[in-house]
Amino acid sequence: MEDSDAQSSVESPKESKGGKDHLSSNKAIRVSWPYSVVPVSIALGPISTLVQLLILELNGTIIDVGLAFTLFSLGSIPAAIVWGFATDHFNVRKPVLIVSYLGVALLLILFLFAGTAYEVTLLYIAFSLVSSASATPLSLLIMETQQKPCWAVAFARLSMMSSIGTTLGLLLSVVWADFFPVKFLVVPLAILTVSSAILSSIMIEEPTLLFERRMLILNRVSFHERLKALPLIFLKIPGTSEFKKAFRGMRNELTRELPLLYLSIFAFYVSGGIFNTSLAPALYMSNFPESQVFLVVLIGMMVQSISFVLSGRYAETRSLIGVSLIGLVLRSICYAIIGISVLLLAGTLLLLSALIFYPIAAGIAYALYYTASNTMIFNTIGEKSHGSSLGVYSAIVGVASTLGSFISGFTSFYLGYHITFILAALLLAFSAVLTSMLKVSVATDRRLQGYHGCQR
Numbered sequence: 001m002e003d004s005d006a007q008s009s010v011e012s013p014k015e016s017k018g019g020k021d022h023l024s025s026n027k028a029i030r031v032s033w034p035y036s037v038v039p040v041s042i043a044l045g046p047i048s049t050l051v052q053l054l055i056l057e058l059n060g061t062i063i064d065v066g067l068a069f070t071l072f073s074l075g076s077i078p079a080a081i082v083w084g085f086a087t088d089h090f091n092v093r094k095p096v097l098i099v100s101y102l103g104v105a106l107l108l109i110l111f112l113f114a115g116t117a118y119e120v121t122l123l124y125i126a127f128s129l130v131s132s133a134s135a136t137p138l139s140l141l142i143m144e145t146q147q148k149p150c151w152a153v154a155f156a157r158l159s160m161m162s163s164i165g166t167t168l169g170l171l172l173s174v175v176w177a178d179f180f181p182v183k184f185l186v187v188p189l190a191i192l193t194v195s196s197a198i199l200s201s202i203m204i205e206e207p208t209l210l211f212e213r214r215m216l217i218l219n220r221v222s223f224h225e226r227l228k229a230l231p232l233i234f235l236k237i238p239g240t241s242e243f244k245k246a247f248r249g250m251r252n253e254l255t256r257e258l259p260l261l262y263l264s265i266f267a268f269y270v271s272g273g274i275f276n277t278s279l280a281p282a283l284y285m286s287n288f289p290e291s292q293v294f295l296v297v298l299i300g301m302m303v304q305s306i307s308f309v310l311s312g313r314y315a316e317t318r319s320l321i322g323v324s325l326i327g328l329v330l331r332s333i334c335y336a337i338i339g340i341s342v343l344l345l346a347g348t349l350l351l352l353s354a355l356i357f358y359p360i361a362a363g364i365a366y367a368l369y370y371t372a373s374n375t376m377i378f379n380t381i382g383e384k385s386h387g388s389s390l391g392v393y394s395a396i397v398g399v400a401s402t403l404g405s406f407i408s409g410f411t412s413f414y415l416g417y418h419i420t421f422i423l424a425a426l427l428l429a430f431s432a433v434l435t436s437m438l439k440v441s442v443a444t445d446r447r448l449q450g451y452h453g454c455q456r
Contacts, residue, residue, distance in 0.1 A: 033145070033203040034158045037138065040101055040196035041165020043108065043189040044131065046173040049297050051124050052280040053182055053290055060117030062281050066409015068121040069277045073402040075128040080232035080394065083133045088212055093137040093144075094204045100133035101197035108190040112183065135229040139216055142225075144207035155225045162229075163305040170298035177291035217390060223378050224371070228308075231269075231397045238391030257438055258380055262393070264434035265373060266400045268328070271427035273404020274411070274420060275335055279358065282342055282417040286350060296354045303363030311367040320372040324435050327369030332428035334361035339421030376438075 048069075055065050087096065107127050114120045138158065146154040169189070176185050216222045217233065226233060283293045315323045334357040341353035377393055404424075412420045 033141070033200075034154075034161045036196055036199035036203050037158065037161050038165040038168075038196075039192040039199070040104065040134075041162045042169035042172065043104065043193045043196075045166035045169025045301070046185070046189070046294060046297075047127070048276075049170075049280050049294060050173070050182065050185060051120060052277075053284060053293065054111065054114070054120050055117045056281060056284055057182070058115070058117045058120065060120075061409075062278060062285075062412040063409040064117040064121065065281050066277050066405055066407075066412070068117075068124050069273070069405035070402055070409070071121060071125045072128045073273065073398065073405055075125045076132055076230070076232060077395070077398040077402075079129045079132040080135075080230060080398075081237060084136055084213055084233065087136045087140070092206065093141050094200060094206055096137045097134050097200045097204065098197045100130055101193050101200065103130035103133075105190040105193040105197070108186040108193065111186045132230050132232075135226065136213060136216070139222055139226045139229065140211055140213070141204065141207070143211055143215060143219075143222060144209055151219060152221045155221050159225055159228070159308070163301075163308075167298065167301055167305060170294055170301055173294040174291050174298055177289065177294055182290050217378075217381060220375065220378050224374055227374055228370070232394040233390050238395055260434050260437055261373075261376060261380065262396055264324075264431045264438075265377075265393070266396050267427045267431035267434065268369065268373070269397050269400035270404040270407070271335070271424040271431065273401045273406075274408040274427070275361075275404075275424040277405045277408035278412045278417055278420045279338075279354075281412070282421075283350075283354060285417075286342070286346065288351065292351060296351075296358055299355055300359045300362035303359035304367060305363075307363045307367035308371075311371040314368070315371045315375065320376055321435060321438050323368050323372035324376075325432055327365045327367075327372065328428050328432040328435060331361045331365035331369065332425045332432065334358070334365065335421050335425035335428060339418045339425065342421065343416070343418035 051068060052065050055068060056062075083096075090096075104127070107123055107130060110123055111120065114123060139155075142154045142158055143151060172188065173182075173185060176182070176188075213233070216226045280293050280297070283296060284290070311323075337357050338353060338361075341350055341357075345353060381390060407423075408420055411423060
């Protein structure tokens with residue numbers, strides 16, 4: 001099915017007779033509304049690190065941190081399902097965004113009153129249910145308020161706004177933690193989130209041309225950006241038969257490509273859950289001040305933002321399998337070095353190690369693997385079975401992240417942070433072995449649409 005045919009097949013009955021005129025008449029809104037995501041992106045940027053630090057400051061252990069992240073990941077799965085189906089059913093964008101932002105602001109304020117690690121965990125679970133609501137409406141708004149040839153540029157602009165916001169949020173956290181108790185950081189973050197709600201109510205106009213969510217997976221750019229916002233898309237809830245279908249060809253060399261890809265992605269996300277759950281606690285327990293913990297994450301985010309800009313072009317001219325392997329091997333080496341550094345180094349040397357190798361792992365290596373692996377997933381989604389295929393993929397990612405966080409807390413507590421990080425590195429090496437067994441059939445690239453005639 002061609003993209004143009006797919007577009008016409010999913011247009012809502014609300015389409016006006018002047019769809020193109022609608023796009024032209026709202027040109028100012030089309031260009032300006034992505035700026036409304038900057039304040040909420042500032043607020044969301046430091047949240048995961050902040051939660052880790054709050055739990056530890058309230059006499060929680062790394063097991064408590066692991067439990068909080070496990071339940072957060074677990075909560076994201078039903079949240080993605082509920083909000084996705086709600087988006088299709090109610091066909092509204094602005095109200096969902098405003099409700100999500102106001103809910104996030106309320107939960108941020110409630111963190112002020114959390115007196116135990118368990119209360120922080122409960123709020124973080126609620127946070128996963130509310131914050132995920134905005135991912136799909138934002139992606140759909142791009143496609144509904146921009147002409148199709150301009151989608152790539154529009155998504156790039158939205159991604160840039162989000163990255164700028166996240167970076168500014170972490171920078172704010174670095175400065176704030178030097179002068180004020182980190183617990184009170186939630187106050188400016190809540191104010192910023194309310195600002196996004198206000199800006200959304202002013203700058204966003206409900207489009208008259210509406211798309212269903214399946215449009216997001218028919219275009220590679222929208223597919224990538226939606227997964228970057230939240231790596232869970234459930235067009236339908238996968239059943240046992242879908243999982244059996246996805247993995248039944250594992251033993252046959254001719255039909256094992258997709259199962260191998262799924263398994264390699266599973267290992268990657270388990271590794272990420274293990275490492276990311278324990279990094280900030282490892283630095284904090286090594287007597288680094290909170291500002292330096294935020295600084296490590298900030299540098300990683302800055303490098304990641306730059307890497308995403310370059311990784312797409314890099315992957316366009318090279319083998320997707322080769323790009324994936326570079327990302328996996330590089331990330332594995334960095335994880336192992338950080339693990340060894342936590343064991344052998346302290347003070348400034350450990351901080352330098354984290355400032356060098358974490359940005360490489362979370363920035364360059366992650367961007368390369370993300371771009372290549374998600375392009376391969378995009379290429380393998382069948383036109384007739386994209387709902388079930390995406391459901392299986394999303395379930396794999398959700399379960400892997402949940403499992404990784406769960407493992408991380410216990411291994412760090414009982415075996416040490418260095419063992420946790422080395423375990424994460426070994427899982428990446430295993431993912432690389434699985435990826436190397438793939439063939440060109442799953443790595444045929446689909447080119448990005450051109451940027452001609454669009455405002456940058």
